[in-house]
Amino acid sequence: MEYYDLIIVGAGPAGSTLARSLQDSGKRILIIDKQDFPRDKTCAGWVTPAVMESLNIDTSDYGSGRTLQPIRKFRIGMMGQPAVENDHGDIVSYGIRRCEFDAYLLDRVTAPKQLKTPVKSIVRRDGNWVVNDTWEAPLIVGAGGHFCPVAKLLGDGPGSHETVVAAKEVEFEMTPQQAEVCQARGDTPELWFCRDLKGYAWVFRKDNFLNIGLGREDNHKLSEHLNNFVDEMKSEGRIPADLPGRFKGHAYLLYAHAERPLVDDGLLLIGDSAGLAYTQSGEGIRPAIESALMAADIIRDREDYSAQSLQAYGEAIASRFGNRAVPRENGWQVPDWVKMPLASTLMRSHWFTRKVVTEKWFLHQQVPLLESVANG
Template identity: 80%
Template sequence: MDYYDAIIVGAGPAGSTLARSLESSGKHVLIIDKQSFPRDKTCAGWVTPAVFESLDINPNDYSQARTLQPIRRFRIGMMGQRAVENDHGGIVSYGIRRCEFDAFLLDRVTAPKQLGTPVKTIIRQNGNWTVNDQWQAPLLIGAGGHFCPVAKLLGSGPGRHETVVAAKEVEFEMTPEQARACQTRGDTPELWFCRDLKGYAWVFRKGNFLNIGLGREDNLRLSDHLEAFVADMKQTGRIPADLPGRFKGHAYLLYAHADRPLVDDGVMLIGDAAGLAYTQSGEGIRPAIESALMAAKVILEAADTSAVSLQPYGEQITARFGNRISEQEPAGFDLPEWLKQPIASTLMRSHWFTRKVVTEKWFLHQQVPPLKVAV
């Protein structure tokens, strides 16, 4: 039996960030993931400068031999009407490929890794967690996304308040012919909101790679919505007429309406396992990174691994992201009640609204400074 100070289940951005933070402070950590890395990860794939700052990554260094698409504009519209394009006057975000980004973060971790290793058993005994009858630790962290086995261990599941977003997307490298036919520009991602305001679709070009997808706060007729959107984008020349492969699906919880516990005795949840995706955009990379940094600080300052000692993590999450399960908050991608009225169509044609509210506030969170946690 191998003994560690902490076992982290999930080697994505949340898990790798936590592992690196803990090991730099002398903790003996094991990170486990059912996938081998690099691996494909269904995700539109963009990160803001705040993420690079929190991770102490120089974008110029990262871009060496990796895809890093500067984003300076956004093209936003409601399906069925013309889009509005806004120039932000500088780089406001970056397009990345998750297979590269996640592998890069994990490669910075020197702690032991068990990759390509599904978690089959988790047993609590004498104040310790035993995983797969091989590894033991007093602290277990769930960082394995929406279906994380640690979250299931806590009895997490869709609650009466929870809103599960279902999404489908595809990412592929375009041929020279496809690249010439694609009118979407690399520095200008396109966001298209469903007319019922229960989701949105996107077209995102990263050099020669193209990512297309659609997410909704319910999976009712998700494929039908996606097929209609793709057909329209093909007809208008925004994307190539021939798309290879199939669209992959994934799911996640939106922060304001997730009902998952964050801590218990000897256990914590971070990232999508905790249901931290931004409520209005569904973006989860920045919340994942920040939750890992906050969790590391609490772990290093905690007197023990009891729920009482770990509770400051939950308090910090609330202070950073706000209260959860509020009836006053809009559900899922839903917008405020006043925006559901016919005025929504007009607002989505407004340069000021699509730039200041949709892009800069909901998607980029420019009003929130980068999180830098000293551990």
């Protein structure tokens, strides 16, 4: 049996950020992931300057040999009507490829890593957690996404009726012929809202890589909406007519509708395993990073890992992101006041699409850096 102070299950941005943040704490840390890295990760793939600053990433260094697409504009519309294009002037986001981004973050972690290792068992024994009958620690952190095995230890949450968003996407490198006919531009991601406001699609070009996808509340209609969107984009010349491969799927919880507990005795959830994706956009990278930084602050000088002691983390999450379990009838993407036919008009407004949809819902420019990051 190998003993650690902390076992992190999941080596994505949340898990790697937590491990790196605790490198100087003196704690013995093990990070486990079922996949090897670099690995494919279903995600549209953009990060804001706030994320890069929180992670202390030098964009010049990162952009050397990796995809880093500066974003200055957004093209936003409702399906079936013309789009609105807004120029923000400065760089407001960066396009990245998750296979590169996640591997870069994990490479900065000096703690032992156990990759290509599915978690087959987690057992509570004498006040510690034992993983796969091999590794033991008094504290285990779930950072493995929506289906994280650590999150399953906490059940499905109160009521067990969490709103799960399902998404499908494809990302591929275009041939010279495809790149020539593709009208989507690298500095201008395209966001297309479903007419029923229960989801949105995107077309996102990063150099010669193209990412196309769609996410919705109701999974049973996902493929139908996706196929209709792809056909429309092809007919308008926004994307190449010949898309390779099949669309890959993933799922996540929206913060306001998630009911999943965040802590228990010797157990804590961060990132998508905690259901922290922003409610209006579904974006999860910044909440994942910030939850890991907040968890590190709680764990660093603590030896008491009881649920009562770890509740300080839950309080920090609520203080940062607000209260959870908002009534679901308000819908997924938009507040109650944005309803048809008003939504159709608003989505043709430069002011609304820029100030509300882009800057508030997707970029969260009104949210300052996490205080511990700003001070540290």
